[in-house]
Amino acid sequence: MPQVMTAYDVPTGDVVYWRGDGWTRDVREAVAFDDATLAEAASTRDAVAQKVMDHYPIDVELKDGKPWPTRYREVVRASGPSVRLDLGKQAEL
Incomplete structure (x- = not known):
């Protein structure tokens, strides 16, 4: 199964990939x-x-x-939040 690397951006706290x-x-x-070596x-x-x-x-x-x-x-x-679709990343999509 394919994967992506995720983390939190230190200055902003955003989820990043x-x-x-x-x-x-x-x-x-x-x-x-498929191999996380380079991303890691x-x-x-x-x-x-x-x-x-x-x-x-x-x-993914x-x-x-x-x-x-x-x-x-x-x-x-x-x-983004599942209870407020007008906030977070989903509001930008």
């Missing part, structure tokens, strides 16, 4: 991988530099070629 050349708030821009190395480097924290890989499925989380917890992290 590794896109290969940096971090993005949009999970659909993340790089999906980059995430660890950025964690040591205190750019991100609590990084870990999440399972590809929808129209773009990653989307498979677990509800990660869908909420990717979208």
